[in-house]
Amino acid sequence: MGSTISSIPFAGTPEQEKQLLEVIAAHKTEKGCLMPILQKAQEIYGYLPIEVQTIIARETGYPLEKVYGVVTFYAQFSLNPKGKYKISVCLGTACYVKGSGDLYNKLQEVLGIEGGGCTPDGKFSLEACRCIGACGLAPVLTVNEDVYGRLVVDDIEGILAKYND
Amino acid sequence: MYRSHVLVCGGTGCTSSGSAKIIETLQAEIDKNGLHDEVQVVKTGCFGLCALGPIMIVYPEGSFYSMVKEEDIPEIVSEHLLKGRIVSRLLYQETVTDDGIKALNDTSFYKKQLRIALRNCGVINPENIDEYIGTDGYAALGKVLTEMTPEQVIQEILDSGLRGRGGGGFPTGMKWKLARNIVPDADQKYVCCNADEGDPGAFMDRSVLEGDPHVVLEAMAIAGYAIGANQGYIYVRAEYPIAIQRLEIAINQAREYGLLGKNIFNSGFDFDIDLRLGAGAFVCGEETALMTSIEGNRGEPRPRPPFPAEKGLYGKPTILNNVETYANIPRIILNGAKWFSEMGTEKSKGTKVFALGGKINNTGLVEVPMGTTLREVVEEIGGGIPNGKKFKAAQTGGPSGGCIPAEHFDVPIDYDNLIAIGSMMGSGGLIVMDEDNCMVDIAKFFLEFTVDESCGKCTPCRVGTKRLYEMLDKITKGQGTLEDIDKMEELCYYIKANSLCGLGQTAPNPVLSTLKFFRDEYIAHVVDKKCPAGVCKDLLQFTIEKDKCIGCGMCAKQCPANAITRTDYIAPGKKLAAFEIDPAKCVKCGACIEKCKPGAIYKK
Numbered sequence: 001m002g003s004t005i006s007s008i009p010f011a012g013t014p015e016q017e018k019q020l021l022e023v024i025a026a027h028k029t030e031k032g033c034l035m036p037i038l039q040k041a042q043e044i045y046g047y048l049p050i051e052v053q054t055i056i057a058r059e060t061g062y063p064l065e066k067v068y069g070v071v072t073f074y075a076q077f078s079l080n081p082k083g084k085y086k087i088s089v090c091l092g093t094a095c096y097v098k099g100s101g102d103l104y105n106k107l108q109e110v111l112g113i114e115g116g117g118c119t120p121d122g123k124f125s126l127e128a129c130r131c132i133g134a135c136g137l138a139p140v141l142t143v144n145e146d147v148y149g150r151l152v153v154d155d156i157e158g159i160l161a162k163y164n165d
Numbered sequence: 166m167y168r169s170h171v172l173v174c175g176g177t178g179c180t181s182s183g184s185a186k187i188i189e190t191l192q193a194e195i196d197k198n199g200l201h202d203e204v205q206v207v208k209t210g211c212f213g214l215c216a217l218g219p220i221m222i223v224y225p226e227g228s229f230y231s232m233v234k235e236e237d238i239p240e241i242v243s244e245h246l247l248k249g250r251i252v253s254r255l256l257y258q259e260t261v262t263d264d265g266i267k268a269l270n271d272t273s274f275y276k277k278q279l280r281i282a283l284r285n286c287g288v289i290n291p292e293n294i295d296e297y298i299g300t301d302g303y304a305a306l307g308k309v310l311t312e313m314t315p316e317q318v319i320q321e322i323l324d325s326g327l328r329g330r331g332g333g334g335f336p337t338g339m340k341w342k343l344a345r346n347i348v349p350d351a352d353q354k355y356v357c358c359n360a361d362e363g364d365p366g367a368f369m370d371r372s373v374l375e376g377d378p379h380v381v382l383e384a385m386a387i388a389g390y391a392i393g394a395n396q397g398y399i400y401v402r403a404e405y406p407i408a409i410q411r412l413e414i415a416i417n418q419a420r421e422y423g424l425l426g427k428n429i430f431n432s433g434f435d436f437d438i439d440l441r442l443g444a445g446a447f448v449c450g451e452e453t454a455l456m457t458s459i460e461g462n463r464g465e466p467r468p469r470p471p472f473p474a475e476k477g478l479y480g481k482p483t484i485l486n487n488v489e490t491y492a493n494i495p496r497i498i499l500n501g502a503k504w505f506s507e508m509g510t511e512k513s514k515g516t517k518v519f520a521l522g523g524k525i526n527n528t529g530l531v532e533v534p535m536g537t538t539l540r541e542v543v544e545e546i547g548g549g550i551p552n553g554k555k556f557k558a559a560q561t562g563g564p565s566g567g568c569i570p571a572e573h574f575d576v577p578i579d580y581d582n583l584i585a586i587g588s589m590m591g592s593g594g595l596i597v598m599d600e601d602n603c604m605v606d607i608a609k610f611f612l613e614f615t616v617d618e619s620c621g622k623c624t625p626c627r628v629g630t631k632r633l634y635e636m637l638d639k640i641t642k643g644q645g646t647l648e649d650i651d652k653m654e655e656l657c658y659y660i661k662a663n664s665l666c667g668l669g670q671t672a673p674n675p676v677l678s679t680l681k682f683f684r685d686e687y688i689a690h691v692v693d694k695k696c697p698a699g700v701c702k703d704l705l706q707f708t709i710e711k712d713k714c715i716g717c718g719m720c721a722k723q724c725p726a727n728a729i730t731r732t733d734y735i736a737p738g739k740k741l742a743a744f745e746i747d748p749a750k751c752v753k754c755g756a757c758i759e760k761c762k763p764g765a766i767y768k769k
Contacts, residue, residue: 094522136215
């Protein structure tokens with residue numbers, strides 16, 4: 001998932017780098033520290049571009065290819081920036097049998113992007129996720145922290161309209 | 166002392182339907198009415214009936230309010246909490262009878278359930294260790310450390326017949342025994358908890374972690390004492406923020422109380438637990454992959470033997486049990502192996518938690534004794550299929566399991582019976598499908614999942630699942646042949662026999678079980694080029710039944726392909742001429758069906 005290199009230029013700030021270095025310093029000596037560091041780094045930057053991976057490799061002493069290998073293995077780590085509003089459609093079984101595949105297709109059509117992509121204005125990004133565990137509300141999608149459940153395809157336009165700033 | 170307690174579900178399901186806001190409003194209304202010294206609001210874990218969330222129960226009456234809305238709160242507070250008049254309009258309707266309120270345990274959803282792993286979920290405040298201790302929490306750990314030898318603990322678990330609830334069903338006591346004895350002079354051992362619940366549609370473990378996190382900590386400490394380990398790791402999915410937060414709180418509280426850390430209960434036994442977050446890789450539910458991931462690597466499995474009991478995390482003897490398995494341990498220690506082994510079937514003891522989902526009325530979490538039939542779970546507890554549709558299959562075991570058709574509805578559910586009918590227990594997801602679900606499409610859905618999640622280390626899984634997916638895709642597009650079906654079956658057996666880990670070895674199960682029970686659907690796709698359930702788009706044809714068409718034109722307006730035009734045929738009794746669909750132009754999006762008021766458009 002998302003293993004292509006981003007074409008959007010890296011715009012990390014010195015503050016973010018300072019935060020990252022603090023995180024690395026705090027975890028560096030723990031066994032198996034790479035995953036927690038990558039998770040925190042993604043919280044700081046929103047994604048893990050090669051520039052961030054290079055800093056992590058340099059500071060922890062892990063080879064860059066190992067860092068890259070771990071980043072690209074796990075679905076949660078992203079090499080691409082996310083939109084301001086991150087839409088995740090649950091394609092877990094319970095949601096799928098209740099039609100979440102149609103919601104996903106509709107979103108791709110309305111936003112004009114493929115799953116995993118981001119609209120050119122950086123507003124919406126779309127991805128499929130595997131079960132957030134709200135199966136009682138199937139089919140479910142989330143926009144950042146907001147959860148929308150018991151959806152039908154016609155609800156999509158209304159939900160997107162809520163994020164019109 | 167409070168005269169009344171209001172329990173509000175703070176599980177993921179109810180939080181998603183707005184229970185956090187409900188709690189806030191409730192507290193504000195209680196303060197406004199001056200009841201804050203009399204009524205306590207408790208945020209609990211999952212009650213199980215997620216379909217009716219947000220859920221609220223008021224004690225001592227035991228009134229069960231379902232689908233609570235924010236605007237109902239002032240009425241509930243002023244009527245029920247202030248004046249003592251239950252607002253029966255807002256109650257879960259099954260609990261309302263002519264003679265008053267029926268106890269929750271008498272409703273069809275709860276009647277057949279037996280809650281052991283879930284006993285505290287929806288009962289206590291998971292963020293308060295005192296409430297856990299108040300329900301015998303940490304008593305089992307105390308008993309183990311002060312009255313039992315590690316060998317006795319292992320014997321008790323062996324005698325109970327408890328088997329791993331994560332899917333494989335390996336006897337838990339046996340695992341512990343191996344880890345204790347196999348490397349006698351090990352300087353370090355580990356206890357791990359698999360909370361990387363990756364099966365799509367399964368949320369049992371999450372509910373235990375959210376509703377009763379201390380039970381897992383207590384059981385891990387017991388396991389640590391039994392095998393001789395003093396460090397534990399819980400590997401939990403990062404997608405479960407509420408569970409992570411409650412685990413963090415629970416670990417800190419247990420440390421403060423001296424129930425984790427050095428010299429627990431003055432027994433000289435040290436044990437501590439740390440959390441490790443997953444990052445979205447299904448294969449990390451496999452034990453060796455999970456340990457590789459904790460070590461900070463790509464979560465790829467490795468060949469066994471050596472088994473983790475001998476060489477696990479950081480090369481040290483390690484046990485890994487699933488959350489639900491741990492949730493049974495303290496009860497077994499306190500009530501005895503005999504008590505536990507009296508429940509269930511001959512080879513599967515105790516209870517099992519299932520996450521009911523899909524086309525079923527009461528979606529949610531249920532715990533039933535092993536040996537309960539699928540019919541009881543689906544029809545009685547689950548309340549049957551919505552919209553008067555017919556049951557087609559139940560899927561258990563997630564991407565590693567299979568689909569169980571109606572003909573096996575009365576098979577008692579246990580590990581061995583499910584394997585005998587081509588499925589498996591898995592971690593406990595139970596997804597119900599009705600006649601509108603296409604079984605070929607479902608098999609393809611699961612294969613798409615395994616292709617995505619295959620780690621790529623071994624060829625049978627990496628390439629085999631991909632080829633399997635392509636064949637299924639071909640069939641759903643009407644390009645399959647009978648030969649493809651045979652080839653597919655053969656490939657399934659190759660993948661099962663030759664894959665490195667459980668993911669690949671079970672990946673073909675959805676295909677094999679649907680081939681076994683729903684072969685006619687495959688044949689229909691291949692020979693007749695039809696999808697009987699009307700799911701596979703390429704095989705559908707949309708037609709307008711002209712005698713039903715009222716000529717309103719809504720369909721033509723909706724059609725993105727301009728495939729719908731007016732004919733000159735006016736049906737008897739109708740005023741306007743009917744429409745028709747040009748199959749050559751139709752893109753089969755289904756937009757017309759949704760807008761057709763008289764229901765004159767069909768897909769076949």
